[in-house]
Amino acid sequence: MHSTPFARLVAYTWLWLCTLVFLSPIAWMVLQSLKTPIEAIAFPPRFIFSPTLANYGAVLSSDGFRSALLGSLIIGMGSVAIALATGVPFAYALARCDFPGRKELGHFILSTKMLPAIVIIVPFIQVYRHIGLLDTYVGVVIAHVLLSLAVVVWVMRGFFQALPRELEEAAVIDGASRLRAFGVIILPLAVPGLITVAALGFILSWNDLFFALTLTSLNVTTLPAFLGTQYVGFLAVDWGKLSAAGLLATLPIMLLAVGLQRFLIRGLALGAVK
Amino acid sequence: MAKDLSLKMTTSASEPRERSVAQFFRPRHFARHRSSASRDMRRFALILTLPLTVVLLALLIYPLIYTIILAFTSDKGGASLGNFIAIVTASGFAQVVTNTLIFTCASTAISFLFGFSLAYAMEFVGAGRRFFSSILILPMALMPVVSGLTWSMMLNPALGVVNALLRVVGVHGPGWATQADTALATVILIDAWQWTPFCFLIIHAGFQSLAREPLEAALIDGATRWQTLRMVIIPLLRNILLVTLLFRMMDAFKAFDTIFVVTKGGPGRATETLVIRAFMQAFQFYEPRTTAAIGVLLLIATMLATRRIGDLIGQEVE
Numbered sequence: 318m319h320s321t322p323f324a325r326l327v328a329y330t331w332l333w334l335c336t337l338v339f340l341s342p343i344a345w346m347v348l349q350s351l352k353t354p355i356e357a358i359a360f361p362p363r364f365i366f367s368p369t370l371a372n373y374g375a376v377l378s379s380d381g382f383r384s385a386l387l388g389s390l391i392i393g394m395g396s397v398a399i400a401l402a403t404g405v406p407f408a409y410a411l412a413r414c415d416f417p418g419r420k421e422l423g424h425f426i427l428s429t430k431m432l433p434a435i436v437i438i439v440p441f442i443q444v445y446r447h448i449g450l451l452d453t454y455v456g457v458v459i460a461h462v463l464l465s466l467a468v469v470v471w472v473m474r475g476f477f478q479a480l481p482r483e484l485e486e487a488a489v490i491d492g493a494s495r496l497r498a499f500g501v502i503i504l505p506l507a508v509p510g511l512i513t514v515a516a517l518g519f520i521l522s523w524n525d526l527f528f529a530l531t532l533t534s535l536n537v538t539t540l541p542a543f544l545g546t547q548y549v550g551f552l553a554v555d556w557g558k559l560s561a562a563g564l565l566a567t568l569p570i571m572l573l574a575v576g577l578q579r580f581l582i583r584g585l586a587l588g589a590v591k
Numbered sequence: 592m593a594k595d596l597s598l599k600m601t602t603s604a605s606e607p608r609e610r611s612v613a614q615f616f617r618p619r620h621f622a623r624h625r626s627s628a629s630r631d632m633r634r635f636a637l638i639l640t641l642p643l644t645v646v647l648l649a650l651l652i653y654p655l656i657y658t659i660i661l662a663f664t665s666d667k668g669g670a671s672l673g674n675f676i677a678i679v680t681a682s683g684f685a686q687v688v689t690n691t692l693i694f695t696c697a698s699t700a701i702s703f704l705f706g707f708s709l710a711y712a713m714e715f716v717g718a719g720r721r722f723f724s725s726i727l728i729l730p731m732a733l734m735p736v737v738s739g740l741t742w743s744m745m746l747n748p749a750l751g752v753v754n755a756l757l758r759v760v761g762v763h764g765p766g767w768a769t770q771a772d773t774a775l776a777t778v779i780l781i782d783a784w785q786w787t788p789f790c791f792l793i794i795h796a797g798f799q800s801l802a803r804e805p806l807e808a809a810l811i812d813g814a815t816r817w818q819t820l821r822m823v824i825i826p827l828l829r830n831i832l833l834v835t836l837l838f839r840m841m842d843a844f845k846a847f848d849t850i851f852v853v854t855k856g857g858p859g860r861a862t863e864t865l866v867i868r869a870f871m872q873a874f875q876f877y878e879p880r881t882t883a884a885i886g887v888l889l890l891i892a893t894m895l896a897t898r899r900i901g902d903l904i905g906q907e908v909e
Contacts, residue, residue, distance in 0.1 A: 328715035433845035574732035
């Protein structure tokens with residue numbers, strides 16, 4: 318767009334201002350994470366101090382953090398795997414096959430994203446208690462499938478619809494089964510879409526506090542549940558360690574988000590934006 | 592069979608004409624092939640949809656039915672509306688509903704306006720687009736628990752960096768999340784900070800998908816920037832803006848992490864929303880029926896919003 322120098326000046330000023338506001342909490346976390354416990358609660362807060370990596374060392378060597386990290390990884394990958402395995406074929410059926418109730422099913426899947434988890438958590442816990450899934454990895458994995466299912470189905474549906482239909486038709490006429498045509502021809506073409514939904518699903522699982530808080534206690538923990546409880550004491554918060562742990566827990570996701578931002582846009586609007 | 596259950600391939604808008612011509616010349620063996628293909632298709636659709644249907648039945652349908660039944664059951668076991676009467680007449684219910692509405696609307700409006708203005712500002716930027724968009728999406732990637740805790744640390748009235756900086760310029764900072772009259776505004780700001788990037792990203796992508804010609808034409812015809820924005824850009828982006836707004840609204844409506852981490856609904860009832868109240872009823876007061884009744888209210892709101900969004904995205908895609 319052609320623009321006057323004045324308009325550009327206003328735009329740049331606004332963007333810089335917001336960039337600073339957006340970045341400052343993260344920058345402050347970095348500063349806090351490099352301080353000793355005394356410095357971290359010093360008043361007035363210090364901007365100049367001799368940095369130490371002691372907090373990072375302490376966090377990384379603590380069993381709690383490590384098992385929470387492991388838990389988050391297992392649960393993130395497990396739930397994404399199940400969501401992909403069930404959601405991708407479903408999305409393909411929504412995109413390509415015409416069957417009664419197609420639209421309603423699509424809406425129903427969408428509502429899983431909108432539904433506040435508190436609506437279903439009480440029966441969830443009761444069922445889990447019955448079948449022994451409370452406080453297990455499998456239990457949280459299953460619950461987290463709900464977080465990414467809508468994203469997987471809706472984004473992949475849009476993706477499949479954009480692929481030319483002639484691709485599978487040709488394969489079917491050549492004698493391949495529909496399932497084979499889907500697996501061998503369509504899926505490889507859908508890899509960018511699969512990356513999008515896998516990354517987004519992983520982030521949703523990684524960041525979720527609610528299910529981890531309600532479905533786990535001693536055996537299984539995830540990073541959000543750990544961070545929300547471990548460094549927040551009744552009287553004191555260990556701000557240095559908390560910041561270090563928070564950064565370590567979110568850094569992989571921030572890098573993933575920045576690296577995949579083109580893909581993520583598509584996923585966030587569930588395929589409404591191409 | 593009264594209903595036609597055959598699963599035909601859906602046809603895209605450009606296809607029908609070619610089809611009808613092809614059909615006219617279609618040899619016989621081809622037609623036979625098609626009918627067996629349609630049976631094939633039916634089985635195929637079943638194979639594709641079955642796994643997820645099973646997963647959803649187990650994960651969602653049962654708990655939903657259970658919740659609805661629980662909500663309409665009295666503690667003596669009979670059917671009743673008692674749970675709903677109880678939540679509506681419970682002390683502070685009006686405030687909880689008001690909090691929910693204020694939180695949802697304010698957080699949505701703030702993040703949407705900031706996201707829109709930033710996306711629009713990006714249109715004037717030549718160099719540095721990638722830089723700005725990389726930074727502007729960071730808060731969204733931050734775990735809500737972490738951003739909640741970080742903001743609590745920064746906004747701590749006694750030791751936090753924000754009040755310390757305010758003091759430097761001679762302002763006595765408020766108590767933020769610890770003070771009843773500023774707590775709701777504080778959690779709204781944190782939530783809006785976290786999710787502005789969501790609005791920004793989608794609207795920015797929307798701007799980039801716009802054709803340049805109508806905009807250039809409008810400007811050449813002497814329209815001001817404001818007129819172009821209002822009469823050309825916004826109508827063209829209507830659907831994307833609506834989808835963004837509705838998604839953001841639903842997310843704000845069910846917000847849990849930020850409020851739970853920063854205030855747990857307090858001080859007093861200052862930041863208690865329907866979701867937080869339902870959570871407390873279940874896990875602090877062990878009143879699953881009350882939670883179920885609130886859940887039914889949340890469910891109705893969700894269904895209404897979902898229909899609208901589903902139609903909008905479906906429209907975009909098809």
